[in-house]
Amino acid sequence: MSKKDLYKNTDGEKFIETDKLLIIKNLEVIYKTDKTTVHAVNGIDLELGKGETIGLVGETGAGKTTTALSILRLLPEVTAHTPHGEIYFNGENLIQAPEERMRDIRGDKISMIFQDPMTALNPVYTVGEQIYEALELHAPEHKTKEELNARVDEVLKMVGITPERKNEYPHQFSGGMKQRVVIAMALACEPELLIADEPTTALDVTIQAQVLIMMRELRDRLGTAMIMITHDLGIVAQTCDKVAVMYAGEIIESGTAEDIYNSGKRHPYTEGLFGSIPDLTEDTDRLKPIPGLMPDPTNLPKGCYFSPRCPYATDKCRSEHPPVHVDGDHKIACWLFAEKEE
């Protein structure tokens, strides 16, 4: 069995009929080394319609980036395996797609913006060359060099950079400007899905706002669906239609932004996340962080993964995995709500 085959599994179909842009079913990702097995993503389900934006929220190490990379199949080849799961993009199962097909999809149909713009650009090529490359890879054959170069100017203008700067190298740009270049590169081929992996974490706060507003505008103009990976609930509130909260490789709560922010029902972990945001209207001296740390992904606890930190945890939580409580679009994986139903 070659390394590439370890990526794949034969779950589900090669193609399905659907009007959803992206469907993830029971996705599981492990990182296997000689000594340990890291359970990074443990059976998540996710659906995204065309033009929708979903916020993927969670602490560092919750499996957000792994989920994103597995959609593009860019996980490290040697260690990462996908033993279970299906990822349908426009009905096509990407887990089973051949590598050549994935190359056509990457950058053209699905693009990704990475966390750190400082290192995401190749230092020895001009920004123009790097955007041009993305266009050239996916351009139809009849396009001429001039047309592609004109498009480079156009996308640079779109992200607010004067086209004259295309002959400059990444080190001549500031962090915020570099992230604009990365965004221009990602949007150059007008993808149907944009995955933004903490696009503003490495930027300072004023630049963060600029970049976010720009991304929102471009998304609305181009009708791109988006997965916004972040640990900042404020960003989610500003940009997302739907929210999925990840914890220890699972989606423990998902629903519309309305469900998460305003309905009375919340997963105890989500509640904890909100509790750790400073509130301007309340007069408190301290934040209320969630006590403890995320469980070790090489050695996950029995039962609910959040139970060791959960203030409401019962014996049942510690021994049995919680069922998913469904209320319309709002899904919560917690015993608290399952018991109420009974």
Next chain:
Amino acid sequence: MWRYVVKRLLLLIPVILGAILIISFVLSLSKGSPAEIILGPGFQQEEYDEYNRELGFSDPFFVRYFRYVGNLVKGDFGTSYYNKTSVWSELKARIPISLRTTFMALALAALVGVPLGVLTAVKQYSMFDTIPTAMAMIFAATPVFWLGMLLMFFFAVKLGWFSVLPVGKFKDLILPTLSLGLPHAARQMRFTRSSMLEAIREDYIRTARAKGCKERTVIWHHAVKNALLPVITVIGNSFGAMFGGTVIIEKLFVVNGIGSLMVKGIGNRDVPIVTGCVVIIALVYSLVTMVVDILYAYIDPRTKARFIK
């Protein structure tokens, strides 16, 4: 860019002057004057003084130094103490030989070492990594003279593919090139490998993959250009080491290069010959370093930005 080149060329002057100063000083400290060596044991004191005066060796150190530099500016490398020939005519005959051997060995080292380094990094932990890496360890650890002797033993003596005493045909260059080039190939391979391993883990490589680049483009277009920067320095150093420091190979394969001339000169206390060799080696080394720096600027825009304002 040209201003930078001119600046670097002007910097050669103090480097060469310094090299002459150091070698002259070291030679003046060495035991035994040239006259002693040339006249052999049992000479007369008058004969000895006469000889030293004739060579200008009785003058104070700095007088000799400035006289040498003055002559050098006029293009005169002096006359050999030992066999009274012009030093430049000796050098002129040997520089092309040394350059040819060095270029051939360097080409072998770079053409074998760098691509193998890339391959081993890309196929890390596979058979394509472990076998070349093990080979590289062996070659890097083998003393040059022993490798040279083994090659000569097998290919010239046992198999008779090459003549043991070279007659100056192109074929005769193959064994010295191999024994000189292979250890450097091993060094360059190991260096390229580690540099490449670093480069392929960079974020911009993931960006390139996310764009939809072919794996070949990712490696050769995006990673190699970044990984080559430190490798170029190592290749430059190899050049310097090969040009003057290959006396053993020169002796073994009867290649009359700069290195063996210098060693002969040292044995004879032949100051003009030794100094002449040092000037040439220092000059070549400095020029190679300059070329490396210019290549650096050519590949890396960040370095270039510092040179050109």
